[in-house]
Amino acid sequence: AQSVTQLDSHVSVSEGTPVLLRCNYSSSYSPSLFWYVQHPNKGLQLLLKYTSAATLVKGINGFEAEFKKSETSFHLTKPSAHMSDAAEYFCVVSDHGTSYDKVIFGPGTSLSVIP
């Protein structure tokens, strides 16, 4: 069975400092992993995806994530936080054991950026 754990429900950082949002997963198959972001009153936007190619994935807005199979992790990082990064972030695992990409969402991490 697939599952996703986001270890922090809320993270607060100062503007200009690094961001680390943690994600661990369990999967019976070789997973695809995604990070989505939701800004207030907006839809879920795809930040980046891992699909069994390079383990270090670069996404939009300066975010990147590294797939570590041995640690079953897919943490999201950014070197320098910007005020516009304040949003809720979801780690998602995709199940390839079915005929389509059924996705499982993590519980979300709310990121606050302090001026």
Added chain:
Amino acid sequence: EAGVTQFPSHSVIEKGQTVTLRCDPISGHDNLYWYRRVMGKEIKFLLHFVKESKQDESGMPNNRFLAERTGGTYSTLKVQPAELEDSGVYFCASSSTASARGIAKNIQYFGAGTRLSVL
């Protein structure tokens, strides 16, 4: 290219009433998904259409929920009668093709969601 659009953005109804949510997927996307996030809980899968057919409706909570996708284009999700615990945000997503095993060709694009409040 227009994204996934959902109507209404917010709906407030009384317990026992009926509400219909609509989702217009990205043009040409055969796959359409409904998800829901109840307050304080995780985003949960409800069901999946391939064109007009229900591929997987294992996440539908009960028979008060009815989803349709007429002609394989837009989809509606009707809740009848609505209960207090149905309150939450309902997301729709669409994707273009079924994936090959091990390769996620099927990236899901999400709408802004409909916030449903049942009073």
